[in-house]
Amino acid sequence: MGSSSRYSSYNCLTSWDSYDKIPRVRVEYYVNENTFKERLQLYFIKNQRSSLRIRIANLFFKLLTCLLYIIRVVTDVDPLHAKCYGCRLGNKTEFLISANLTEEKFQENPIINWDAIVWVNRPLELWVVQVILAMISLTEAVLLAYLGYKGNIWQQLLSFHFILEIVNTIPFTITIFYPSMRNLFIPVFLNCWLAKHALENMFNDLHRAMQKSQSALSQQLTILSATLVCLVFTSLCGIQHCQRAGHRHLNLFQATYYVVVTFSTVGYGDFVPDIWPSQLWMVIMICVALIVLPTQLEQLAFTWMERQKLGGSYSSHRAQSEKHVVVCSTTLHADTIMDFLNEFYAHPLLQDYYVVLLSPMELDTTMRMILQVPIWAQRVIYIQGSCLKDGDLARARMNEAEACFILAARNYADKTAAVSEFQ
Numbered sequence: 001m002g003s004s005s006r007y008s009s010y011n012c013l014t015s016w017d018s019y020d021k022i023p024r025v026r027v028e029y030y031v032n033e034n035t036f037k038e039r040l041q042l043y044f045i046k047n048q049r050s051s052l053r054i055r056i057a058n059l060f061f062k063l064l065t066c067l068l069y070i071i072r073v074v075t076d077v078d079p080l081h082a083k084c085y086g087c088r089l090g091n092k093t094e095f096l097i098s099a100n101l102t103e104e105k106f107q108e109n110p111i112i113n114w115d116a117i118v119w120v121n122r123p124l125e126l127w128v129v130q131v132i133l134a135m136i137s138l139t140e141a142v143l144l145a146y147l148g149y150k151g152n153i154w155q156q157l158l159s160f161h162f163i164l165e166i167v168n169t170i171p172f173t174i175t176i177f178y179p180s181m182r183n184l185f186i187p188v189f190l191n192c193w194l195a196k197h198a199l200e201n202m203f204n205d206l207h208r209a210m211q212k213s214q215s216a217l218s219q220q221l222t223i224l225s226a227t228l229v230c231l232v233f234t235s236l237c238g239i240q241h242c243q244r245a246g247h248r249h250l251n252l253f254q255a256t257y258y259v260v261v262t263f264s265t266v267g268y269g270d271f272v273p274d275i276w277p278s279q280l281w282m283v284i285m286i287c288v289a290l291i292v293l294p295t296q297l298e299q300l301a302f303t304w305m306e307r308q309k310l311g312g313s314y315s316s317h318r319a320q321s322e323k324h325v326v327v328c329s330t331t332l333h334a335d336t337i338m339d340f341l342n343e344f345y346a347h348p349l350l351q352d353y354y355v356v357l358l359s360p361m362e363l364d365t366t367m368r369m370i371l372q373v374p375i376w377a378q379r380v381i382y383i384q385g386s387c388l389k390d391g392d393l394a395r396a397r398m399n400e401a402e403a404c405f406i407l408a409a410r411n412y413a414d415k416t417a418a419v420s421e422f423q
Contacts, residue, residue, distance in 0.1 A: 041147050055202045058140065062195035065133055065168070069188045069237065072126055073252060079116035079244035085182035090115070098247060103274065106247040112275050116244040119183045127175070127182055134172035141165035161197050164190055189237035196226045220300045227296050235259040235285040242278040263289065313395035314356050314381055324354035326396050328387040329407040332359050334366045336407055341376065357382045358396045 043050050080096065083089050098111045122130075145156040156162060171186045203219055240255035250258070250271070258271040262282065273279045314324065327340065337357070344350055363371070363382060371380055385392025387406075398404065 037147065040143070044144065044147055052202065054140075055198050058137075059195055059198040059202065061133055061137060062191040062198060065130065065137075065188045065191045066195070066233070068126060068130055068133075070252065072120065072122055073237075073240065075123065075126075076121040078121070079249060080113065082113075082116045082119040082121065082244070083183070084119055084180050086180055101247065103247060103272075106274060110247070110275050112277065113245040117242065117277065118185060120185045122183050130188065131172045131176060134169040137165060138169035138173065141169070161194060164194055168194075185241065187237075187241075189234060192230045192233050196223075196230050199223075199226055220296075224296045224300055227292060231285065231289050231292065232256070232259055232263070235263075235282070238281045238285065239273065239278055242275070242281050243273065246273070246275040246278060248274060262286075313383065314354075314397045316397065318354070319397035319400040322354055323352065323402050324356055324381075324397070324400070325403045325405060326356045326358055326387075326398055326401045327405045327407060329357070329359045329409075330361070331409045332357070332361045332363065332367050333409055334364075334370060336409060337367065338370065340405070340407060341380065345379075353379070353402070355380045356396045356401070358385055358387055358392065360384065360386045 044054060045051055080092055080099070081089055092113075094111060095113050098106055141162060145162060149156060168186065168188050168191055171181075171184060175181045175184060200223060236252065236255040236259045239258065240250050240252060243250045243255075248271075254271060261268055261271075263286075273282060318324075325344075327337075329336070341355065344353075344355065357380060359382075362384060367382075371377060371382060383392070383396050385395060387393060387398075
């Protein structure tokens with residue numbers, strides 16, 4: 001903790017006789033410099049724009065690792081000859097014989113080629129790129145865990161996403177010192193969940209940096225879609241890899257077809273896992289789907305109900321093609337709203353205008369019945385919100401409105417004071 005001093009002087013106004021006679025006192029200000037950790041927190045966490053850039057880069061790296069995994073799977077077409085790097089190939093006679101059997105014969109005595117699960121064929125160029133990405137991801141994960149430390153180190157180390165980072169990065173680091181493990185299988189396809197986590201964090205940083213709020217419903221839909229993609233991608237990569245040790249080897253398209261058919265409960269039966277590791281993997285993924293998807297759907301349903309409760313938003317397409325006015329009111333009394341609507345639509349030139357009611361109050365039973373009347377249901381849109389919030393004004397499309405009206409309740413003695421509440 002360093003400190004620096006800066007000096008300034010001011011006049012002590014002891015008398016008003018002469019400015020020159022006022023004694024001057026030197027005041028010392030102490031400015032504490034930020035520690036190195038605080039500077040890192042400012043750059044990685046507190047500063048919205050720099051944090052957003054870091055999360056975008058993190059998302060890119062995670063998606064790139066998934067793409068590299070797909071490239072490795074496409075190029076690795078001979079699981080029978082899987083072995084550690086630089087090792088001699090063992091006796092594969094029994095596996096070559098079992099590969100020529102029919103599926104019925106193989107099921108009588110299934111033989112698992114464990115080498116095909118433990119080892120893969122990873123080209124040198126691909127290994128170098130994956131090691132570099134692993135080192136970057138590991139450094140970032142450890143740094144964020146250090147910056148986010150709040151007194152409980154186990155809460156940081158045992159978090160789901162930190163464990164995934166360790167599983168996908170530490171093995172690549174070990175292969176640098178033990179070249180024979182260069183062909184070790186590492187489930188880097190699990191980075192899709194880290195990419196989903198980075199996408200979720202990006203929403204908050206994007207909102208803070210751009211000073212704009214995205215629709216909560218669209219955000220939940222995006223997260224749900226990302227969850228579905230992660231479930232399918234994780235399942236197909238796992239079943240494809242496990243089947244390398246079985247009788248029938250699957251490519252990525254066949255694995256995708258099998259996973260989609262299984263999750264959709266159709267179950268044609270043309271693709272069947274023939275060894276117990278593949279069967280166990282699909283049981284685990286189905287259990288994960290039964291746990292994760294209901295939670296996401298519950299959050300989506302809650303967001304939808306909250307949006308319906310708030311009245312949604314006025315359509316931007318309608319705001320550009322049709323004319324509308326915004327009516328702001330802190331209270332929604334049926335007689336006041338009805339008087340305004342009757343007077344507003346009494347003019348023949350205003351028959352095609354839409355009226356957007358913006359109020360922080362919820363609709364009571366009387367107002368709901370009024371707005372369900374066909375003459376008003378087609379022309380009056382209710383939005384729960386405040387005219388003092390930019391987000392609510394954007395939902396009401398105030399920028400495109402022809403006019404804005406502020407209604408005060410009849411029981412206000414001072415109408416000017418009532419209107420001042422909106423200012």
